[in-house]
Amino acid sequence: MSYPIVEKKELAPNTVMMQIHAPLLTKKIRPGQFIIVRVTPNGERIPLSISGWDGDKGTVRIIVQAVGRTSTELVRLNRGDSIEDVVGPLGQPSHTGQYGTCVLIGGGYGTGAIIPIAGDLKALGNKVIAIIGARTKELVLMEDELRAVCHRVEVSTNDGSAGVKGLVTDVLAEILKQEPVHMVTAIGPVPMMKAVSEMTRPLQIRTYVSLNAIMVDGTGMCGSCRVGVGGTTKFACIDGPDFDGHQVNFDELVYRQKMYIPYEKKAMELCACK
Amino acid sequence: MSGATSNKDRMQIPLQGMPEQEPDARVNNFSEVPLGYLEAAAWTEARRCLDGCKAPCIKGCPVGIDIPAFIKKIEERDFIGAARSLKKYNLLPAICGRVCPQQEQCELVCVIGKKGPAVGIGRLERFAADYERMSGLIEVPEVAPPTGKRIAVVGSGPAGLTGASELARCGYKVTIFEALHRPGGVLVYGIPRFRLPIDVIDNEIEILKKMGVEIICNAVIGKTLTIDDLFAEGFDAVLIGTGAGLPYFMNIPGENLCGIYSANEFLTRVNLMRADLFPESLTPVFLGKKVAVIGAGDTAMDASRTSARLHPEKVTVYYRRSREEAPCLPREREHAEQEGVEFKFLTNPVRFIGDDNYFVKAMECVKMELGEPDASGRRSPRPIPGSNFIEEVDTVIMALGFGVNPIIKETTPGLETNKKGVIIADPATGRTSREGVYAAGDIITGGATVIKAMGQAKIAARAIHEYLLSKASTVTA
Numbered sequence: 053m054s055y056p057i058v059e060k061k062e063l064a065p066n067t068v069m070m071q072i073h074a075p076l077l078t079k080k081i082r083p084g085q086f087i088i089v090r091v092t093p094n095g096e097r098i099p100l101s102i103s104g105w106d107g108d109k110g111t112v113r114i115i116v117q118a119v120g121r122t123s124t125e126l127v128r129l130n131r132g133d134s135i136e137d138v139v140g141p142l143g144q145p146s147h148t149g150q151y152g153t154c155v156l157i158g159g160g161y162g163t164g165a166i167i168p169i170a171g172d173l174k175a176l177g178n179k180v181i182a183i184i185g186a187r188t189k190e191l192v193l194m195e196d197e198l199r200a201v202c203h204r205v206e207v208s209t210n211d212g213s214a215g216v217k218g219l220v221t222d223v224l225a226e227i228l229k230q231e232p233v234h235m236v237t238a239i240g241p242v243p244m245m246k247a248v249s250e251m252t253r254p255l256q257i258r259t260y261v262s263l264n265a266i267m268v269d270g271t272g273m274c275g276s277c278r279v280g281v282g283g284t285t286k287f288a289c290i291d292g293p294d295f296d297g298h299q300v301n302f303d304e305l306v307y308r309q310k311m312y313i314p315y316e317k318k319a320m321e322l323c324a325c326k
Numbered sequence: 327m328s329g330a331t332s333n334k335d336r337m338q339i340p341l342q343g344m345p346e347q348e349p350d351a352r353v354n355n356f357s358e359v360p361l362g363y364l365e366a367a368a369w370t371e372a373r374r375c376l377d378g379c380k381a382p383c384i385k386g387c388p389v390g391i392d393i394p395a396f397i398k399k400i401e402e403r404d405f406i407g408a409a410r411s412l413k414k415y416n417l418l419p420a421i422c423g424r425v426c427p428q429q430e431q432c433e434l435v436c437v438i439g440k441k442g443p444a445v446g447i448g449r450l451e452r453f454a455a456d457y458e459r460m461s462g463l464i465e466v467p468e469v470a471p472p473t474g475k476r477i478a479v480v481g482s483g484p485a486g487l488t489g490a491s492e493l494a495r496c497g498y499k500v501t502i503f504e505a506l507h508r509p510g511g512v513l514v515y516g517i518p519r520f521r522l523p524i525d526v527i528d529n530e531i532e533i534l535k536k537m538g539v540e541i542i543c544n545a546v547i548g549k550t551l552t553i554d555d556l557f558a559e560g561f562d563a564v565l566i567g568t569g570a571g572l573p574y575f576m577n578i579p580g581e582n583l584c585g586i587y588s589a590n591e592f593l594t595r596v597n598l599m600r601a602d603l604f605p606e607s608l609t610p611v612f613l614g615k616k617v618a619v620i621g622a623g624d625t626a627m628d629a630s631r632t633s634a635r636l637h638p639e640k641v642t643v644y645y646r647r648s649r650e651e652a653p654c655l656p657r658e659r660e661h662a663e664q665e666g667v668e669f670k671f672l673t674n675p676v677r678f679i680g681d682d683n684y685f686v687k688a689m690e691c692v693k694m695e696l697g698e699p700d701a702s703g704r705r706s707p708r709p710i711p712g713s714n715f716i717e718e719v720d721t722v723i724m725a726l727g728f729g730v731n732p733i734i735k736e737t738t739p740g741l742e743t744n745k746k747g748v749i750i751a752d753p754a755t756g757r758t759s760r761e762g763v764y765a766a767g768d769i770i771t772g773g774a775t776v777i778k779a780m781g782q783a784k785i786a787a788r789a790i791h792e793y794l795l796s797k798a799s800t801v802t803a
């Protein structure tokens with residue numbers, strides 16, 4: 053099997069959007085699910101969120117940030133190239149329902165992941181506010197598309213080059229002062245998801261986070277992705293990836309994500325893709 | 327020299343040993359350990375099977391192979407004939423000859439085995455199948471004219487492969503859906519290459535393809551498509567063979583520390599993803615200096631022997647009962663011991679202790695003693711109070727058995743399962759509570775064996791055939 057890339061766009065340095073032709077996969081996708089890809093025949097299996105799909109064209113859209121060997125090999129591919137394996141949609145869909153006011157927070161590739169969720173929540177009659185955070189203006193992703201599916205979009209940058217100067221949590225704090233919020237979903241780097249959860253905990257606002265644990269099969273067969281939630285062990289790939297942010301052991305997740313760092317460095321050093 | 331051997335002479339022939347790679351050499355590679363019989367040894371071993379024997383061994387084989395018949399062909403030096411005779415009963419003799427627990431099945435009841443070592447049935451089976459494969463004379467089974475009906479097989483382990491083959495032979499258009507990127511199930515992701523070389527499996531899969539079976543990888547049924555979608559897409563029946571792939575953990579403190587794996591993850595990283603070749607292969611596996619494997623089944627033996635090939639200082643198997651209760655095959659334990667694996671019996675971990683970077687650095691164990699026999703007839707182990715002690719370990723592999731993956735159950739309304747999630751199927755037909763849906767293999771039994779999964783798949787395939795025939799006749803009537 054091979055899965056051709058039918059569209060590629062550079063969104064920011066080292067960050068691309070790709071449409072992959074994988075028609076069998078597009079039939080049952082729900083917002084919040086992910087795929088696992090293997091870029092080359094000797095490649096690693098890595099999980100990527102689905103940021104959109106087109107059932108008629110048979111395409112899935114991903115936003116990929118090059119952080120190590122596999123993601124770098126992937127972003128170096130071009131339109132017309134093929135990916136060795138693509139499997140999905142995996143994981144439980146995000147929680148969507150009628151909440152009232154929802155705040156969706158995306159950091160990095162998480163901005164892509166919240167688009168389908170925002171679309172669903174808006175269609176269900178919720179008020180949808182999105183906050184997207186980046187280090188600097190040129191790293192702000194997908195803002196226009198997000199505006200089309202949200203009632204309101206706020207941007208924060210660390211250097212103030214776009215939107216509010218500061219972190220997504222600074223913006224969230226403002227919004228929480230302005231109006232009642234009934235649900236928060238955060239997808240992105242772990243420190244961001246943790247900070248968001250800490251902020252909403254005292255207010256008892258229902259908060260979901262999408263856990264990016266290291267995965268192998270993505271079907272519940274290996275246990276690589278196990279995460280501590282509410283004192284019990286869950287498998288992020290089949291029980292999640294979304295979990296109650298107030299119950300998640302984020303520190304454990306961070307440690308587990310670092311488990312292979314020496315190997316990752318070695319793989320990167322030997323990469324022709326640098 | 328043929329024909330005239332009396333049974334008395336036959337009983338004098340010693341068991342023909344199987345040449346093996348020496349332990350010192352084999353811990354440096356992933357090549358097969360037992361090297362297989364040469365023709366002369368196979369012929370001599372075949373002569374140990376008694377003439378006119380009532381062949382109780384046949385009942386010991388879950389698929390009822392006519393064992394004396396195929397062994398006789400080897401004695402007649404008709405090795406290809408032997409392979410074809412095997413294949414009437416067993417689609418995958420090269421695999422079963424290697425991985426069957428023969429000592430608990432066919433060889434257990436061999437009459438010769440009452441007085442000395444049983445006939446090496448598995449070794450002869452492997453010999454005949456390898457001879458056929460290596461000679462390039464493999465026959466693609468004949469396929470009946472197309473019935474026009476389509477069958478979906480879910481999972482490509484031994485159950486799925488066998489079911490697909492049987493149904494293709496009956497003239498059905500069969501499509502296998504497999505969740506992983508490579509077909510074979512436990513045969514490719516679980517059982518190590520030094521017990522079952524990958525080309526043996528790939529060869530079987532090629533034959534299936536030549537029979538017209540389509541294999542679609544990267545398709546997780548229940549996620550990519552549901553069972554109901556398969557019917558909506560025009561499949562007339564579904565055979566579920568998704569195995570028992572959910573790893574158990576112990577639920578004790580510290581279990582999520584880095585360096586603690588399920589046997590499934592560890593073996594998948596090495597067997598399927600080839601972490602042994604890292605960095606040419608991009609999936610790493612972490613292996614420290616002191617490896618602890620928890621459990622003493624076949625999976626634990628595979629995990630410990632695989633670890634030994636990645637050169638830690640020490641590999642130790644910890645088991646809460648005694649040596650006698652260890653569920654692994656004695657031959658696998660011996661192989662492990664030869665490869666330097668140590669065993670600590672009557673010892674159970676109670677918690678894991680991490681370092682500053684959240685990597686496991688030690689495990690607290692408790693000594694066990696055996697009490698009264700439990701429901702399974704085995705004496706149940708109980709901890710000896712105050713016997714706790716600390717073992718230094720930096721890698722732990724949990725090999726505690728398997729549960730059933732919930733994906734199919736959660737997404738298939740009306741499919742009955744027991745409280746463990748095992749699909750309820752009639753043992754005589756493989757029929758489930760959903761019309762047109764059949765199941766076979768570990769998904770209906772919990773973890774079992776390759777040959778049992780294949781036997782059930784044959785039964786289910788026959789039942790599907792009968793179901794579709796009867797449906798066709800009621801439609802025309």
Ligand SMILES: Cc1cc2nc3c(=O)[nH]c(=O)nc-3n(C[C@H](O)[C@H](O)[C@H](O)COP(=O)(O)OP(=O)(O)OC[C@H]3O[C@@H](n4cnc5c(N)ncnc54)[C@H](O)[C@@H]3O)c2cc1C
Nearest residue numbers: 098100101116117120121122123161264265266267309316
């Ligand atoms: C459910 C889920 C959805 C994700 N969605 C996206 C997405 O839409 N876009 C995107 O760019 N990234 C996404 N990720 C993260 C992405 O999988 C990792 O960036 C990728 O695996 C890194 O692989 P690498 O070889 O390039 O880097 P490596 O050199 O292997 O690792 C760099 C760092 O990435 C993390 N990482 C490594 N392997 C994995 C793995 N198998 N799973 C998760 N994290 C890992 C570790 O923290 C590691 O230190 C997602 C992860 C999960 C679990």
Ligand SMILES: Cc1cc2nc3c(=O)[nH]c(=O)nc-3n(C[C@H](O)[C@H](O)[C@H](O)COP(=O)(O)OP(=O)(O)OC[C@H]3O[C@@H](n4cnc5c(N)ncnc54)[C@H](O)[C@@H]3O)c2cc1C
Nearest residue numbers: 425481483484485505511512547568569767768774775776
């Ligand atoms: C490490 C290990 C060693 C073993 N050693 C031996 C041995 O020496 N001898 C022996 O006889 N037995 C052995 N066994 C047991 C034996 O492997 C199993 O009994 C046998 O493989 C069961 O076959 P199966 O076809 O039912 O399932 P499996 O072999 O488990 O195959 C199931 C397949 O279905 C796929 N699948 C699962 N869910 C889905 C889904 N939703 N959609 C699509 N595909 C799906 C899986 O990816 C897998 O490929 C061993 C098992 C293990 C784990």
Ligand code: SF4
Nearest residue numbers: 387422426431432448
């Ligand atoms: S398939 Fe297994 S049990 Fe049957 S004869 Fe062969 S080795 Fe023995």
Ligand code: SF4
Nearest residue numbers: 375376379383436437
């Ligand atoms: S029981 Fe032993 S001796 Fe008798 S037919 Fe079977 S293999 Fe031969």
Ligand code: FES
Nearest residue numbers: 270272274275289
């Ligand atoms: S990735 Fe293997 S169980 Fe979740």
